Amino acid sequence: xxxxxxxxTLRDVSHLFLSSGASAHCEPxxxxxxxxxxxxxxxxxxxxxxxxxxxxxxxxxxxVSILELSGSLPNVGxxxxxxxxxxxxxxxxxxxxxxxTWNEAVRYCFSEDLASFERYRxxxxxxxxxxxxxxxxxxxxxxxxxxxxEALSGTMSVLDDDGLRAGRAPDAIVxxxxxxxxxxxxxxxxxxxxxxxxxxxxxxTDDPGSGRGSEADEHLTxxxxxxxxxxxxxxxxxxxxxxxxxxxxxxxSQRRRKAMHHAANA
Amino acid sequence: MRQTRRSRSDAAGxxxxxxxxxxxxxxxxxxxxxxxxxxxxxxxxxxxAPFELSLREASSGFFVAVSPLRELFLVSIGxxxxxxVRVSSxxxxxxxxxxxxxxxxxxxxxxxxxx
Numbered sequence: 001x002x003x004x005x006x007x008x009t010l011r012d013v014s015h016l017f018l019s020s021g022a023s024a025h026c027e028p029x030x031x032x033x034x035x036x037x038x039x040x041x042x043x044x045x046x047x048x049x050x051x052x053x054x055x056x057x058x059x060x061x062x063x064v065s066i067l068e069l070s071g072s073l074p075n076v077g078x079x080x081x082x083x084x085x086x087x088x089x090x091x092x093x094x095x096x097x098x099x100x101t102w103n104e105a106v107r108y109c110f111s112e113d114l115a116s117f118e119r120y121r122x123x124x125x126x127x128x129x130x131x132x133x134x135x136x137x138x139x140x141x142x143x144x145x146x147x148x149x150e151a152l153s154g155t156m157s158v159l160d161d162d163g164l165r166a167g168r169a170p171d172a173i174v175x176x177x178x179x180x181x182x183x184x185x186x187x188x189x190x191x192x193x194x195x196x197x198x199x200x201x202x203x204x205t206d207d208p209g210s211g212r213g214s215e216a217d218e219h220l221t222x223x224x225x226x227x228x229x230x231x232x233x234x235x236x237x238x239x240x241x242x243x244x245x246x247x248x249x250x251x252x253s254q255r256r257r258k259a260m261h262h263a264a265n266a
Numbered sequence: 267m268r269q270t271r272r273s274r275s276d277a278a279g280x281x282x283x284x285x286x287x288x289x290x291x292x293x294x295x296x297x298x299x300x301x302x303x304x305x306x307x308x309x310x311x312x313x314x315a316p317f318e319l320s321l322r323e324a325s326s327g328f329f330v331a332v333s334p335l336r337e338l339f340l341v342s343i344g345x346x347x348x349x350x351v352r353v354s355s356x357x358x359x360x361x362x363x364x365x366x367x368x369x370x371x372x373x374x375x376x377x378x379x380x381x
Contacts, residue, residue, distance in 0.1 A: 043308060043309075072305035085357075092360075231372045
């Protein structure tokens with residue numbers, strides 16, 4: 001497990017990931033990564049974390065699709081400046097599916113009901129830009145986790161713009177939890193490590209010591225003042241989100257290179 | 267008799283309180299409102315009194331009281347109850363919930379994270 005010691009910016013590492021893998025003989029395909037953000041409890045603001053991470057990717061030229069299973073308020077609609085009638089629609093109708101875009105680089109959808117995402121038809125993405133597919137959801141209870149994660153894998157295909165609509169396993173999984181929920185986040189990561197052995201796993205907590213002995217490839221500590229932007233109806237832009245996005249791209253690209261190396265030597 | 271709990275609200279108590287509201291759609295909004303606010307934080311303490319339900323978070327100082335009336339329910343935000351929103355429709359529900367969420371996030375933004 002890597003404990004973050006020195007600041008790393010998204011710009012420093014984006015070149016590691018952003019190749020599309022196109023060949024001279026076929027239509028270029030955008031590079032993409034599927035990232036899951038699981039948040040334990042309400043002490044870590046799920047929508048704030050998702051909106052901040054998405055906009056950190058977008059600021060570096062990526063396009064981002066967010067799928068948020070919004071168990072509690074606020075949801076990403078709040079942080080992308082939606083009108084109250086829009087972002088609060090799931091509070092009136094649990095099956096409501098709400099979607100929108102931000103600065104043409106981020107498209108998002110949220111609902112309280114996983115099955116409702118099947119209805120999502122997102123706006124076209126800017127051509128060529130690498131694509132981050134972000135799922136944000138509350139940490140499932142242990143007994144429901146396997147079924148939920150399998151369903152989520154299938155549902156993530158609604159964000160793919162390659163027309164294949166195939167289920168998609170995550171490239172990286174982030175588990176976040178503060179205070180007494182840090183233990184739940186660690187336990188969740190241990191479970192997903194077995195379920196998705198090829199995915200990079202990252203732990204985000206408010207305790208620098210809580211990453212020791214965990215299953216995580218990386219551990220990030222949430223700065224104490226991150227809450228100060230919870231109330232603002234705009235995507236948060238703290239340096240922490242750039243660090244998280246950079247860390248994610250780095251671990252995903254390292255795993256991909258390792259897998260390619262193994263394949264070449266097999 | 268006042269009932270105080272630190273756990274999730276008792277559904278039966280909530281429905282009993284909501285039964286004071288005549289129109290079924292407003293009663294449903296009352297229950298939805300209480301459930302939504304309850305989920306803002308793990309640290310909300312819920313108190314059901316004979317004529318109102320209140321939710322309080324000690325660490326942030328957030329407080330909201332919800333009082334069912336005959337045709338509507340009243341949302342009072344803050345200990346001083348300086349801000350009241352009357353809810354009798356989906357539109358007023360949205361206004362009340364938006365305002366309550368903004369007040370909660372403002373309070374939580376200033377509070378120290380839970381240990």
